[in-house]
Amino acid sequence: MNSVVQFYRDPELGAVESREFRVFNDRSLDRIPAVAALPEAMRFEMRVVASVLPFRVNDYVIEELIDWDRVPDDPMFQLTFPQREMLEPGAFERMADLHRKGASRGEIQALARELREDLNPHPAGQLELNRPSEEAGEVITGLQHKYRETVLFFPGQGQTCHSYCTFCFRWAQFVGDKELRIASTDAGLLHDYLRSHTEISDLLMTGGDPLVMKTKHLKAYLEGLLEPDLAHVQTVRIGTKALTFWPYRFVTDSDADELLHLLERLAEAGKHVALMAHYNHPHELRTPIAREAIRRVRDTGAEIRAQGPLLRHINDDPGAWADLWREEVRLGIIPYYMFVERDTGARRYFEVPLARAWEIYREAMQQVSGLGRTARGPSMSAEPGKVEIQGVAEIQGEKVFVLRFIQARNPDWVQRPFFARYDDQATWLDQLQPAFGEERFFFEDELAAIKAASGE
Numbered sequence: 346m347n348s349v350v351q352f353y354r355d356p357e358l359g360a361v362e363s364r365e366f367r368v369f370n371d372r373s374l375d376r377i378p379a380v381a382a383l384p385e386a387m388r389f390e391m392r393v394v395a396s397v398l399p400f401r402v403n404d405y406v407i408e409e410l411i412d413w414d415r416v417p418d419d420p421m422f423q424l425t426f427p428q429r430e431m432l433e434p435g436a437f438e439r440m441a442d443l444h445r446k447g448a449s450r451g452e453i454q455a456l457a458r459e460l461r462e463d464l465n466p467h468p469a470g471q472l473e474l475n476r477p478s479e480e481a482g483e484v485i486t487g488l489q490h491k492y493r494e495t496v497l498f499f500p501g502q503g504q505t506c507h508s509y510c511t512f513c514f515r516w517a518q519f520v521g522d523k524e525l526r527i528a529s530t531d532a533g534l535l536h537d538y539l540r541s542h543t544e545i546s547d548l549l550m551t552g553g554d555p556l557v558m559k560t561k562h563l564k565a566y567l568e569g570l571l572e573p574d575l576a577h578v579q580t581v582r583i584g585t586k587a588l589t590f591w592p593y594r595f596v597t598d599s600d601a602d603e604l605l606h607l608l609e610r611l612a613e614a615g616k617h618v619a620l621m622a623h624y625n626h627p628h629e630l631r632t633p634i635a636r637e638a639i640r641r642v643r644d645t646g647a648e649i650r651a652q653g654p655l656l657r658h659i660n661d662d663p664g665a666w667a668d669l670w671r672e673e674v675r676l677g678i679i680p681y682y683m684f685v686e687r688d689t690g691a692r693r694y695f696e697v698p699l700a701r702a703w704e705i706y707r708e709a710m711q712q713v714s715g716l717g718r719t720a721r722g723p724s725m726s727a728e729p730g731k732v733e734i735q736g737v738a739e740i741q742g743e744k745v746f747v748l749r750f751i752q753a754r755n756p757d758w759v760q761r762p763f764f765a766r767y768d769d770q771a772t773w774l775d776q777l778q779p780a781f782g783e784e785r786f787f788f789e790d791e792l793a794a795i796k797a798a799s800g801e
């Protein structure tokens with residue numbers, strides 16, 4: 346095959362060493378050498394939290410991304426390791442008690458299930474609202490079709506990640522409650538659905554992380570898109586954090602070249618191929634292997650677009666975002682979204698008031714050139730759609746948030762400015778009130794009708 350990918354190596358980087366994937370979870374936490382060196386009280390807290398929220402971290406993250414001299418404040422440590430305040434104090438104490446008493450794994454799991462129920466495991470009506478039904482009336486699991494042009498597919502083999510983020514909004518996918526899991530291994534079903542919905546231009550493979558899958562599985566889902574009857578699916582997006590957590594996936598893993606060839610074939614066939622890369626901090630872009638992975642992906646003709654949430658303890662600082670966007674642009678990555686931390690999981694630890702989020706966004710934007718200003722946000726992926734805080738203004742004596750839908754269940758809602766009363770504490774859409782004495786936001790009656798029709 347005539348491919349640039351296979352033969353070119355950046356001489357400045359020299360040979361990139363391969364690495365064996367070694368991963369740790371809640372039960373092997375103490376076997377991480379750097380963790381064993383931490384005070385026992387801290388390790389106990391980590392064990393307690395990790396029995397409720399998912400924990401998984403690999404040795405690349407441990408050895409190359411975390412600065413252990415800066416623990417616990419190091420952003421990459423906060424991004425992957427459990428912290429006491431991620432649980433509400435009462436919940437933490439109950440679980441800590443079980444651990445102190447040496448309770449059985451069964452008891453711990455039972456309490457964990459109970460505590461998780463209070464953490465809004467499926468925000469924005471994910472389980473009930475977005476699942477399309479087959480003609481026969483059966484629900485298609487593993488598929489979400491919320492916005493007209495884009496369908497989300499959750500491949501069954503991709504419902505884990507190379508490491509877990511402590512703030513993950515899909516954390517419920519990882520805690521073993523099978524009935525709460527969204528996933529499918531049926532490529533035929535995906536292709537049938539796409540075939541019968543010619544309004545879909547974008548397929549978004551998501552997870553977990555679809556790139557934990559072997560390339561041969563990814564092929565089974567994606568090669569079918571090259572058939573003429575799926576020509577309307579112009580864009581193939583893959584949501585991933587592999588460029589951060591396991592860049593070896595694109596460079597030295599045994600099927601790395603096969604993956605790149607797959608991306609290249611899709612791109613050469615005229616598809617727009619985009620890795621929707623999850624980035625939170627400029628540090629994720631600094632290692633030679635991460636840069637080599639980015640370069641190789643871009644050589645296939647695929648684009649990399651960057652998105653991620655604004656998080657207290659990790660990146661609630663305009664300088665960090667300005668650095669991130671500048672570095673992304675330099676490496677050929679397109680800044681895409683700045684998200685608001687969702688109303689689920691450890692949100693209490695990570696959330697930032699919307700008013701502050703907008704200030705951080707604005708101050709970061711001011712520091713970068715136009716090429717870094719392509720990131721929209723701060724954006725809330727909420728039940729009615731993606732709502733962006735456009736700014737704070739004073740209109741006829743009332744201080745308000747100016748909002749707009751970037752995406753919406755009804756495309757007609759998109760790009761209409763609307764207003765909420767200013768609130769310096771609110772962290773999510775459901776805490777906002779319409780401005781100017783209105784009773785409801787303009788979309789609320791229609792949203793209620795959509796929910797009623799879907800049987801909620």
Ligand SMILES: *Cc1c(COP(=O)(O)O)cnc(C)c1O
Nearest residue numbers: 489491492495497726731751752
């Ligand atoms: C964000 C999102 C999409 C993609 O929206 P774009 O604005 O096109 O990137 C699709 N489906 C869901 C459920 C989403 O949250």
